[in-house]
Amino acid sequence: MQSILAGPKTAYARITILEGWSIYDTDQYLTDKGLISTGEYIAFVTNPTIIAKYQSRYKFLKILKSPATLE
Numbered sequence: 001m002q003s004i005l006a007g008p009k010t011a012y013a014r015i016t017i018l019e020g021w022s023i024y025d026t027d028q029y030l031t032d033k034g035l036i037s038t039g040e041y042i043a044f045v046t047n048p049t050i051i052a053k054y055q056s057r058y059k060f061l062k063i064l065k066s067p068a069t070l071e
Contacts, residue, residue, distance in 0.1 A: 023071045045070040 013035060017026055027041040044050060046069050054070060055061040061070075 023069060 013033060015030070015033065015035070017029070021029070023042050023045050027036070027039065030036045030041055031038045046067070048068075051061075051064070051068050051070060055064065
């Protein structure tokens, strides 16, 4: 009961990613919020290993042309 009454141990942040934002806009927004370091989001969504992982999981991503991003 004490764990339930204490509430979550994780702090959550509310973010809003606007339609039409580029990966650079999103990276800057998340950096400004203090959630990531500059360039961290860009590095993630342009990483070929991560892209390949998601392409194998989600078949519709196979249509991405090289160089691909998860934007």
